[in-house]
Amino acid sequence: MLNLTLNGLEISVEKGTTLLEAAKFYGMEIPTLCSDEALSPYGACRLCLVEIGTGNHSRLVSSCTYPAREGLTVRTHTERVVQARKLLLELYLATCPSSKTIQDMASKLGVTKVRFKQKHEECILCGLCVRMCAEQMQGKAIGFVKRGIKRRITAPFAKKSEDCRLCGGCMYICPACQARCQGPQEKSPICNACLNLSAPCLDYFEEAMCYMDPCVACELGTGRKAKAQS
Amino acid sequence: MNVLHSRLKTTQDLEKLREQLRKNREEKSTYLAVCGDTGCAVWGSKTVKNFSQECLEKKGLAGTIGLKFTGCLGLCESGPVVIVFPQEIFYQKVQEDDVEEIIEKTVLKGEVIERLLYNDPVTGEKYIYARDIPFYKKQQRTLLASNWKNDPTSIEDYLALDGYEAFEQALTKMTPREIIAEVKNSLLRGRGGAGFPTGAKWEECYEVHADQKYIICNADEGDPGAFMDRSLLEGNPHSVLEGLIIGGYAIGAREGIVYIRAEYPTAVAKVRLAIAQAEELGLLGENILGSGFNFKVSVSIGAGAFVCGETSALVASVEGRVGEPRQKPPHLAERGYLNKPTVINNVESLANIPYIIRHGAVSYCLTGTEKSKGTKIFSLVGKVLNTGLVEVPLGMTLREIIFEIGGGIKNGKQFKAVQTGGPSGGCLPASLLDSPTDFEELSAAGSMMGSGGMIVMDEETCMVDIARYFLRFLEDESCGRCFSCREGISRMLEMVEDITRGESSPGQLDLLRELAHVVKDSSLCGLGQTAANPVLATIRYFEDEYLAHILEKRCPAGVCRELIQFSINEELCQGCGLCLKKCPGEAIRGEKKQPHAILGDKCTKCGICLETCKYNAVLKS
Numbered sequence: 001m002l003n004l005t006l007n008g009l010e011i012s013v014e015k016g017t018t019l020l021e022a023a024k025f026y027g028m029e030i031p032t033l034c035s036d037e038a039l040s041p042y043g044a045c046r047l048c049l050v051e052i053g054t055g056n057h058s059r060l061v062s063s064c065t066y067p068a069r070e071g072l073t074v075r076t077h078t079e080r081v082v083q084a085r086k087l088l089l090e091l092y093l094a095t096c097p098s099s100k101t102i103q104d105m106a107s108k109l110g111v112t113k114v115r116f117k118q119k120h121e122e123c124i125l126c127g128l129c130v131r132m133c134a135e136q137m138q139g140k141a142i143g144f145v146k147r148g149i150k151r152r153i154t155a156p157f158a159k160k161s162e163d164c165r166l167c168g169g170c171m172y173i174c175p176a177c178q179a180r181c182q183g184p185q186e187k188s189p190i191c192n193a194c195l196n197l198s199a200p201c202l203d204y205f206e207e208a209m210c211y212m213d214p215c216v217a218c219e220l221g222t223g224r225k226a227k228a229q230s
Numbered sequence: 231m232n233v234l235h236s237r238l239k240t241t242q243d244l245e246k247l248r249e250q251l252r253k254n255r256e257e258k259s260t261y262l263a264v265c266g267d268t269g270c271a272v273w274g275s276k277t278v279k280n281f282s283q284e285c286l287e288k289k290g291l292a293g294t295i296g297l298k299f300t301g302c303l304g305l306c307e308s309g310p311v312v313i314v315f316p317q318e319i320f321y322q323k324v325q326e327d328d329v330e331e332i333i334e335k336t337v338l339k340g341e342v343i344e345r346l347l348y349n350d351p352v353t354g355e356k357y358i359y360a361r362d363i364p365f366y367k368k369q370q371r372t373l374l375a376s377n378w379k380n381d382p383t384s385i386e387d388y389l390a391l392d393g394y395e396a397f398e399q400a401l402t403k404m405t406p407r408e409i410i411a412e413v414k415n416s417l418l419r420g421r422g423g424a425g426f427p428t429g430a431k432w433e434e435c436y437e438v439h440a441d442q443k444y445i446i447c448n449a450d451e452g453d454p455g456a457f458m459d460r461s462l463l464e465g466n467p468h469s470v471l472e473g474l475i476i477g478g479y480a481i482g483a484r485e486g487i488v489y490i491r492a493e494y495p496t497a498v499a500k501v502r503l504a505i506a507q508a509e510e511l512g513l514l515g516e517n518i519l520g521s522g523f524n525f526k527v528s529v530s531i532g533a534g535a536f537v538c539g540e541t542s543a544l545v546a547s548v549e550g551r552v553g554e555p556r557q558k559p560p561h562l563a564e565r566g567y568l569n570k571p572t573v574i575n576n577v578e579s580l581a582n583i584p585y586i587i588r589h590g591a592v593s594y595c596l597t598g599t600e601k602s603k604g605t606k607i608f609s610l611v612g613k614v615l616n617t618g619l620v621e622v623p624l625g626m627t628l629r630e631i632i633f634e635i636g637g638g639i640k641n642g643k644q645f646k647a648v649q650t651g652g653p654s655g656g657c658l659p660a661s662l663l664d665s666p667t668d669f670e671e672l673s674a675a676g677s678m679m680g681s682g683g684m685i686v687m688d689e690e691t692c693m694v695d696i697a698r699y700f701l702r703f704l705e706d707e708s709c710g711r712c713f714s715c716r717e718g719i720s721r722m723l724e725m726v727e728d729i730t731r732g733e734s735s736p737g738q739l740d741l742l743r744e745l746a747h748v749v750k751d752s753s754l755c756g757l758g759q760t761a762a763n764p765v766l767a768t769i770r771y772f773e774d775e776y777l778a779h780i781l782e783k784r785c786p787a788g789v790c791r792e793l794i795q796f797s798i799n800e801e802l803c804q805g806c807g808l809c810l811k812k813c814p815g816e817a818i819r820g821e822k823k824q825p826h827a828i829l830g831d832k833c834t835k836c837g838i839c840l841e842t843c844k845y846n847a848v849l850k851s
Contacts, residue, residue, distance in 0.1 A: 044711055046753070046754075060751045066559075087745065088752065091713070116741075125711075147537075147709050147710045148707060148708040149720045151711075
């Protein structure tokens with residue numbers, strides 16, 4: 001067992017535990033976009049930043065990829081962490097405002113303005129779908145191509161892959177393309193208006209295909225489940 | 231002089247061969263050293279070398295007078311450079327036609343040819359000997375010293391100049407622990423940029439127990455304007471190889487890899503040749519010199535990604551995967567190449583090793599500052615008179631390097647800034663010219679040592695434009711894995727581009743600063759963590775220039791196209807029509823002998839009219 005300090009709390013975790021897992025186990029919530037319990041950590045979204053070390057030598061690392069070490073001091077919600085997280089979320093909103101996951105997270109963390117130029121990307125390159133396909137579906141049908149700003153996810157040679165079984169795992173796990181937020185308009189990238197939401201499930205899915213749980217629309221009584229119950 | 235040698239079985243064999251080679255060398259002490267490095271090659275040094283060869287053969291001198299096609303001799307500005315030994319007479323800008331005269335007069339009679347001598351661009355003074363030239367005089371050429379005397383394709387030259395003596399000493403007289411202690415005592419710090427102590431790196435890997443370990447030489451030099459590592463590999467590949475073998479012996483590795491980018495084909499060829507030569511002599515392979523130590527070296531070629539200079543990305547690339555960094559820890563000393571403990575050292579760090587072993591840590595520590603010891607090679611480029619490769623003791627001030635060695639700014643312009651550390655570094659203004667070049671000082675100033683690129687800029691350089699240049703480079707070279715680096719750099723570029731177009735606001739400048747700090751803080755690897763430096767350093771020292779762009783919509787240096795205007799002074803214009811002919815956008819109109827005018831809407835602001843006008847009638851505002 002490794003002993004470390006998490007937000008001032010003396011904790012001990014097993015060797016091989018990541019800081020994100022440790023924090024989760026002790027009930028401290030860290031927002032993430034690219035991590036999933038069933039998939040290998042990737043460290044792409046940078047929202048799970050935590051501050052390790054103390055004094056001048058402290059630095060920010062992504063908790064999903066950083067293994068717990070003996071004697072480490074970890075702080076999950078310092079000012080430095082929260083500021084970086086909020087600015088990154090602002091950047092996410094400025095890049096991919098149609099993701100409900102991102103919009104919800106922004107509301108939760110209190111991001112109320114976007115000062116960057118608005119883009120409308122479909123994908124945040126979190127890599128969840130790539131890992132889902134390779135690790136859970138043994139498909140390896142999609143992957144990353146190119147680098148830097150040209151990086152994107154596609155099947156080999158941008159053709160329909162023979163390895164793809166159309167299982168839909170990639171769509172299930174995607175935080176951007178499936179859980180569409182209908183709220184943001186061209187002029188205002190921030191939704192903050194879930195009340196206007198018409199449930200996407202009514203138009204697009206069979207009942208059995210409703211992946212969204214919890215679902216804002218259902219909670220508000222406009223979704224499929226809520227309608228089925230009433 | 232390609233004698234086929236038999237494999238050396240003992241250290242005595244090596245000594246015997248070395249004695250023989252030294253004697254051979256003494257017999258041929260008169261020789262011409264023609265610089266064969268890229269700078270001089272562009273000026274035509276290959277023709278000079280071929281012609282010299284022909285000339286010597288024609289005169290029947292080929293047997294007595296040597297000819298060496300060497301690595302970089304340093305003063306790239308004055309290429310092709312030829313040095314006549316043993317007197318070390320320095321000739322610059324040598325062309326084909328001069329060769330015969332050099333051989334006739336200088337080599338045979340010892341006369342000096344005036345017109346080929348180096349002419350100091352500042353004082354106008356002429357110098358005969360290389361050692362007297364201010365450019366060389368201020369330098370301390372330890373690693374580059376043998377470039378003058380060494381044919382990089384000849385292991386014989388290297389052996390005759392005490393090459394592989396350090397390796398022999400390490401192998402026969404020192405234990406790995408002693409070698410590591412020596413390197414630690416020398417306080418040698420990684421020359422790749424971050425300045426991590428090499429000895430500590432080796433020790434960490436030495437302590438790990440594993441059936442196989444690796445040592446990798448990082449020659450993925452990618453900074454714009456930097457060519458130190460390439461010059462070392464092309465000029466003296468055996469010195470790097472020797473360092474690599476000693477390192478391998480010290481950490482307990484049996485395999486070494488030289489990772490070179492594909493853009494350096496000459497370096498690749500020379501390193502491959504050096505490895506083959508060392509293998510032939512038995513300095514690589516099984517049971518080296520009868521010691522029982524086995525070591526082999528291979529070359530791995532990178533596909534030319536800047537990010538592969540980052541160690542974990544480099545390992546991924548050598549393994550054949552996409553060059554993307556991963557989270558450290560686990561450090562490479564625990565889990566490196568093929569999940570085995572691995573040490574990665576920069577080319578220049580390794581080239582320092584033979585010197586440290588041969589002369590001892592104490593002697594090495596005589597040079598440098600308190601925390602940064604030894605010498606450092608810089609590639610001095612940009613708007614400086616003597617561009618070239620310089621090696622100076624660490625701690626020399628920027629002013630000494632730029633003005634005393636570099637000879638100052640070209641065309642009598644004013645110095646504005648110097649960029650160190652490539653895209654990860656920053657620009658330092660004139661007020662910091664007296665700060666010493668050591669790892670701590672440069673970092674504290676908001677730049678970094680980096681691998682040693684030093685780009686000098688004059689008053690005609692726009693600092694916002696420089697930030698834009700480096701951001702563009704980084705946007706392209708980021709691997710794109712982590713959001714903060716990929717999107718952060720792209721957004722910083724977007725904002726800087728807005729500034730160069732005069733479409734920004736003070737609020738956006740604050741946001742740019744905020745974003746830069748977050749990118750620096752939250753990115754995964756060294757590339758992202760330093761990507762904001764070009765922005766932060768230029769804002770820190772040249773905020774007024776940013777504000778001039780933002781508030782006054784003016785580019786003080788006259789570089790940013792959207793903010794400048796070209797016009798023709800009617801009184802000065804003679805109507806010669808030269809600018810009209812040259813203008814690629816057909817934006818100039820006017821009758822012959824009548825004052826011309828520039829059509830604002832068609833002008834692409836390329837500035838060609840300004841360059842071509844003989845009457846200074848074109849104005850930039």
